[in-house]
Amino acid sequence: MxxxxxxxxxxxxAPLAAPRPGRTQGFPQxxxxxxxxxxxxxxxxxxxxxxxxxxxxxxxxxxxxxxxxxxxxxxxxxxxxxxxxxxxxxxxxxxxxxxxxxxxxxxxxxxxxxxxxxxxxxxYTVGIAVKADAPWRSWAELMDWARAHPGQLIYAASGIGTGGHIAMEIVARQAGIEAVFVPYRGSSDVLGALLAGSVNVISDGAFWAGAVRDGSLRLLAISSSARRIPRYPDTPTLNELGYEFDGTxxxxxxxxxxxxxxxxxxxxxxxxxxxxxxxxxxxxxxxxxxxxxxxxxxxxxxxxxxxxxxxxxxxxxxxxxxxxxxxxx
The missing domain is CATH 3.40.190.150 (Bordetella uptake gene, domain 1)
Structure with missing residues (x-):
């Protein structure tokens, strides 16, 4: 439901005899x-x-x-x-x-x-993250591994056609890698799938922010901005990494x-x-x-x-x- x-x-x-300043008369009814x-x-x-x-x-x-x-x-x-x-x-x-x-x-x-x-x-801020204990400490390391292991990069995003999904499809095409997409209903499910080991990468809105801050996840790239996000100054953007993509x-x-x-x-x-x-x-x-x-x-x-x-x-x-x-x- x-x-x-x-x-x-x-x-x-309680109802007032006259509308408060700034309150619109007639709408909403x-x-x-x-x-x-x-x-x-x-x-x-x-x-x-x-x-x-x-x-x-x-x-x-x-x-x-x-x-x-x-x-x-x-x-x-x-x-x-x-x-x-x-x-x-x-x-x-x-x-x-x-x-x-x-x-x-x-x-x-x-x-x-x-x-x-x-x-x-x-x-939104949309980013690509892995578990903190994953072997990839940088975006370059993840891409090198993906090229050497076709089809083994399994990523999650919160639905088909979301920013996270399209970002990874563009990455796969432009980087020449084979990635498997697993859609989930919402960001909490995406995060849970990564923490449980059901997928090895997530590409999603910043529901992951708390896990990045507490050290459970490692943020590898930002896809929703051409400029670095002030809160994550050490995390490069996909544009910065050479991908032609507008992830607004x-x-x-x-x-x-x-x-x-x-x-x-x-x-x-x-x-x-x-x-x-x-x-x-x-x-x-x-x-x-x-x-x-x-x-x-x-x-x-x-x-x-x-x-x-x-x-x-x-x-x-x-x-x-x-x-x-x-x-x-």
């Missing part, structure tokens, strides 16, 4: 539901809950996070598409939501026609196509304020997400640019199989 959490603080507050692409407790779920908790206080209505993990984010995205475009149903969006439509024949939505891009909240991994909010401005604007104001809140930013920092609010029109433009780029990447990798990918070539 999908995990649900109801943000109750605002719902329990009822609780807001936000479909989450990750399972409960994941590096997408917990930051999203921090934002929705703030939004509930700001907007004066409960905000419900409804976890619909799986299929590279397509399950949550499909639930968004099937909802009324009145601003009361939203979902989080990652690049994997775009990729799912381009990679998977059974996915029926078109990410460029069926969504309203409400706002970007920030960006944004976390944003979408709704069904056609959300009216009178609903979109209060949502964007609440999200902008959330991303300035120290408590929200602390949760983002815990998972190495970089806060970075981008309003609707600019977020829409960015996602269209990324979509065009992703179709090209997936076509090169031989993964462009979805209906949306074929129609938009």
């Amino acid at each position: 999908p995990s649900r959490r109801l943000t109750l603080a605002a719902a329990m507050a 009822r609780p807001i539901r936000v479909f989450c692409t990750g399972p409960a407790g994941s590096s997408t779920d917990l930051p999203l809950r921090a934002v929705t908790d703030f939004m509930a206080r700001r907007l004066g209505q409960p905000v419900i996070v409804d976890n619909r993990s799986g299929a590279g984010g397509a399950l949550a995205a499909q639930a968004v598409v099937q909802s009324r475009a009145d601003g009361h149903t939203l979902g989080n969006c990652t690049v994997s939501v775009l990729r799912a439509a381009y990679m998977t024949p059974s996915v029926t939505y078109d990410p460029m026609a069926d969504f309203s891009y409400v706002a970007q909240l920030g960006g 991994a944004s976390l944003g909010i979408i709704g069904p196509h056609g959300i009216p401005e009178e609903a979109a604007r209060p949502l964007q104001v609440a999200m902008r304020e959330a991303m300035q809140d120290p408590g929200v930013r602390a949760v983002f920092d815990r998972f190495d997400l970089t806060p970075g609010f981008v309003d609707g029109p600019d977020f829409d433009a960015a996602m269209r640019r990324i979509a065009s780029q992703e179709r090209g990447v997936l076509n090169t990798l031989g993964l462009l199989r979805g209906a949306a990918g074929r129609e938009n070539r």
